[in-house]
Amino acid sequence: MRKYIIMGVQGCGKGTQAKMLCKAYELAHISVGDIFRWNIANHTKLAARVQRLIRQGELVSDEIVADVVKSRLAEHDWNFGYILDGFPRNAVQAEFFLESYDIDAVIHIVVPDDVVRERVLSRRLCTGCGLDYNLIHHRPRKKDVCDVCGAPLKQRADDTPSAVADRLQTYHEKTAPILDLFRRKELVLEVDGTQPAEGVYEEIQTKLGLKTA
Numbered sequence: 001m002r003k004y005i006i007m008g009v010q011g012c013g014k015g016t017q018a019k020m021l022c023k024a025y026e027l028a029h030i031s032v033g034d035i036f037r038w039n040i041a042n043h044t045k046l047a048a049r050v051q052r053l054i055r056q057g058e059l060v061s062d063e064i065v066a067d068v069v070k071s072r073l074a075e076h077d078w079n080f081g082y083i084l085d086g087f088p089r090n091a092v093q094a095e096f097f098l099e100s101y102d103i104d105a106v107i108h109i110v111v112p113d114d115v116v117r118e119r120v121l122s123r124r125l126c127t128g129c130g131l132d133y134n135l136i137h138h139r140p141r142k143k144d145v146c147d148v149c150g151a152p153l154k155q156r157a158d159d160t161p162s163a164v165a166d167r168l169q170t171y172h173e174k175t176a177p178i179l180d181l182f183r184r185k186e187l188v189l190e191v192d193g194t195q196p197a198e199g200v201y202e203e204i205q206t207k208l209g210l211k212t213a
């Protein structure tokens, strides 16, 4: 049984890594964001509760998030283990988790702030088909035009320098205490997230002891 948490700032590529690991080792990818999105798409009671809170200008409480994770883990469809993605988001959630569950490792994909800023500010989205572009790694053949459908590309409204700075600050404020907590239990593996995805994946496998050299 392999039980991991994957962490890293937005744009660090943790979703891609989680998917690769899950496929190779038959782990369940438990993405809290995906669970919420699924609930909203399927108009569940949970979605109604969350949307009511958001309408009232409140944040989704730690209890709701913890309940979602608990009930997802209670499905026990993870015979070989799981990777938890998007949880915990703060020290309270991390403490709750460690009280009730044990974990083998926390994979922390480290990307310096200036690299995150560069990656996020170079993102473009097709206004027609929704395809993602990146002016560094995946630039369109014709400037600001989608290769597939020919519609114009645009930047996401919240991909501005000040919004990125805010997100980075919030991320560091929230995750520093979580990482401290997990480090005290010697669970954290730091992985260099500036490498190409295959390199990140190799480093994760090596550090988790999944690969015999």
Ligand SMILES: [Zn+2]
Pocket: 126, 127, 128, 129, 130, 131, 146, 147, 148, 149, 150, 151
């Ligand atoms: Zn397109």
